[in-house]
Amino acid sequence: xxxxxxxxxxxxxxxxxxxxxxxxxxxxxxxxxxxxxxxxxxxxxxxxxxxxxxxxxxxxxxxxxxxxxxxxxxxxxxxxxxxxxxxxxxxxxxxxxxxxxxxxxxxxxxxxxxxxxxxxxxxxxxxxxxxxxxxxxxxxxxxxxxxxxxxxxxxxxxxxxxxxxxxxxxxxxxxxxxxxxxxxxxxxxxxxxxxxxxxxxxxxxxxxxxxxxxxxxxxxxxxxxxxxxxxxxxxxxxxxxxxxxxxxxxxxxxxxxxxxxxxxxxxxxxxxxxxxxxxxxxxxxxxxxxxxxxxxxxxx
Amino acid sequence: xxxxxxxxxxxxxxxxxxxxxxxxxxxxxxxxxxxxxxxxxxxxxxxxxxxxxxxxxxxxxxxxxxxxxxxxxxxxxxxxxxxxxxxxxxxxxxxxxxxxxxxxxxxxxxxxxxxxxxxxxxxxxxxxxxxxxxxxxxxxxxxxxxxxxxxxxxxxxxxxxxxxxxxxxxxxxxxxxxxxxxxxxxxxxxxxxxxxxxxxxxxxxxxxxxxxxxxxxxxxxxxxxxxxxxxxxxxxxxxxxxxxxxxxxxxxxxxxxxxxxxxxxxxxxxxxxxxxxxxxxxxxxxxxx
Numbered sequence: 001x002x003x004x005x006x007x008x009x010x011x012x013x014x015x016x017x018x019x020x021x022x023x024x025x026x027x028x029x030x031x032x033x034x035x036x037x038x039x040x041x042x043x044x045x046x047x048x049x050x051x052x053x054x055x056x057x058x059x060x061x062x063x064x065x066x067x068x069x070x071x072x073x074x075x076x077x078x079x080x081x082x083x084x085x086x087x088x089x090x091x092x093x094x095x096x097x098x099x100x101x102x103x104x105x106x107x108x109x110x111x112x113x114x115x116x117x118x119x120x121x122x123x124x125x126x127x128x129x130x131x132x133x134x135x136x137x138x139x140x141x142x143x144x145x146x147x148x149x150x151x152x153x154x155x156x157x158x159x160x161x162x163x164x165x166x167x168x169x170x171x172x173x174x175x176x177x178x179x180x181x182x183x184x185x186x187x188x189x190x191x192x193x194x195x196x197x198x199x200x201x202x203x204x205x206x207x208x209x210x211x212x213x214x215x216x217x218x219x220x221x222x223x224x225x226x227x228x229x230x231x232x233x234x235x236x237x238x239x240x241x242x243x244x245x246x247x248x249x250x251x252x253x254x255x256x257x258x259x260x261x262x263x264x265x266x267x268x269x270x271x272x273x274x275x276x277x278x279x280x281x282x283x284x285x286x287x288x289x290x291x292x293x294x295x296x297x298x299x300x
Numbered sequence: 301x302x303x304x305x306x307x308x309x310x311x312x313x314x315x316x317x318x319x320x321x322x323x324x325x326x327x328x329x330x331x332x333x334x335x336x337x338x339x340x341x342x343x344x345x346x347x348x349x350x351x352x353x354x355x356x357x358x359x360x361x362x363x364x365x366x367x368x369x370x371x372x373x374x375x376x377x378x379x380x381x382x383x384x385x386x387x388x389x390x391x392x393x394x395x396x397x398x399x400x401x402x403x404x405x406x407x408x409x410x411x412x413x414x415x416x417x418x419x420x421x422x423x424x425x426x427x428x429x430x431x432x433x434x435x436x437x438x439x440x441x442x443x444x445x446x447x448x449x450x451x452x453x454x455x456x457x458x459x460x461x462x463x464x465x466x467x468x469x470x471x472x473x474x475x476x477x478x479x480x481x482x483x484x485x486x487x488x489x490x491x492x493x494x495x496x497x498x499x500x501x502x503x504x505x506x507x508x509x510x511x512x513x514x515x516x517x518x519x520x521x522x523x524x525x526x527x528x529x530x531x532x533x534x535x536x537x538x539x540x541x542x543x544x545x546x547x548x549x550x551x552x553x554x555x556x557x558x559x560x561x562x563x564x565x566x567x568x569x570x571x572x573x574x575x576x577x578x579x580x581x582x583x584x585x586x587x588x589x
Contacts, residue, residue, distance in 0.1 A: 256439075275439070
């Protein structure tokens with residue numbers, strides 16, 4: 001089954017053709033659909049990055065590298081770095097908050113584990129914009145956090161919380177925390193408890209057993225969770241706009257503006273592709289690290 | 301799921317590993333294998349963080365006042381007002397149309413793809429291609445499709461959102477049906493083929509019924525994701541045909557009325573029912589192992 005000989009005899013070739021023919025009705029519709037509505041549109045964006053903008057959106061067929069050169073301008077470098085920074089902070093916070101949560105859930109009885117997991121996922125299934133809006137209710141100057149802070153006498157004047165970078169971080173963290181907890185839980189739950197027991201039986205303290213056994217073995221789940229949080233956090237433009245008040249611009253906002261306000265589609269396409277390439281690099285690094293983590297100890 | 305075979309511990313997989321390790325399950329480590337009681341504190345804190353905003357919205361949906369931040373008294377007035385809001389109801393109708401269309405596309409294409417990938421491909425290329433839209437940033441897909449449609453002078457509207465949502469929804473259905481496929485007993489299909497049924501007949505009569513729970517789960521996921529999707533819809537619809545998330549977005553930008561709270565409460569109720577019934581469904585049919 002798995003052998004692919006370079007020189008195919010006519011019989012093998014005929015068999016392959018028959019297989020191909022049998023596969024076509026299953027594979028062709030979906031593949032064709034995805035070529036037309038995914039591969040071509042994304043390819044088109046790549047193509048657009050080398051042309052000049054049209055006056056009212058669209059483009060002029062005149063080759064240029066300006067769109068790529070423009071990325072080096074301090075303004076755009078700053079936005080890209082700021083996005084990376086914010087997404088990074090969000091990811092670290094999600095890991096710090098999500099790890100203990102996943103760890104606690106993995107230790108529950110099967111029945112409560114299911115309930116606890118549903119409780120983590122449920123907010124994720126409520127509308128994204130409504131969850132964003134909920135934070136406006138909380139963080140506004142007249143909002144509930146300020147009301148509560150004033151009620152318990154921590155502050156007299158309302159503290160401005162909405163429309164700050166910190167608010168963006170809280171909003172993104174809130175949005176993607178479940179995506180950190182789930183893979184972490186999956187890897188912690190698969191973890192063979194006898195390993196930790198062995199460590200404890202051999203005299204390791206609970207903390208040491210955790211640090212030397214549980215933590216390294218849960219790293220792949222942690223890495224997956226980090227990707228799940230970092231990737232959408234990095235390209236989100238709704239939260240920076242609605243909770244950040246548009247003052248803190250992230251790459252996503254810039255892309256949106258290029259398409260709706262500046263009407264510079266080629267540059268917008270360039271930014272979106274750079275964003276995607278950055279995310280691909282992050283994912284490739286994650287895959288490499290997680291391969292080393294999972295394979296390394298077994299070989300050694 | 302977890303079978304009731306776990307004797308001394310509360311974890312089914314634990315008992316399995318204890319058996320394979322051929323070591324007597326150590327009942328000695330009683331203090332919960334070094335798990336202190338306080339382990340649940342961060343979990344509860346996490347839930348407070350996750351549910352506080354939702355709770356505030358739900359409570360304020362029963363507020364009498366138009367003021368979003370001040371509780372003046374109990375009232376149900378925002379619920380009828382929500383249903384009387386033309387823009388909101390139109391958005392809801394649009395969203396349901398889009399989600400239905402996208403789910404239909406995705407369920408058919410995704411199921412076929414999963415079957416084809418499982419049976420006829422060896423490398424991971426087509427699999428990766430089919431699942432790529434689930435990983436691709438929505439922003440990229442959104443502006444890519446906008447660019448593509450406008451190049452073809454394709455009029456934007458609900459149909460373009462249906463096609464756009466069909467793309468990522470197909471990826472999710474494919475992934476879920478493939479997972480289900482991997483758990484199927486291949487001997488049934490072989491028996492069917494040995495008995496002289498062609499691939500199409502085998503697919504329809506033997507494979508499809510076995511895949512049904514996976515397909516239903518995939519369709520449910522596709523539908524829910526489409527209901528909630530904002531970014532791609534934002535780029536691929538006409539301004540005159542906003543989906544519900546787009547209506548909410550413009551409300552949040554330009555002025556919120558407490559109707560949004562009522563809407564949020566109802567949507568929350570719908571997702572609770574959906575998540576719980578999906579959970580029941582997978583448990584009944586045993587999709588998750």
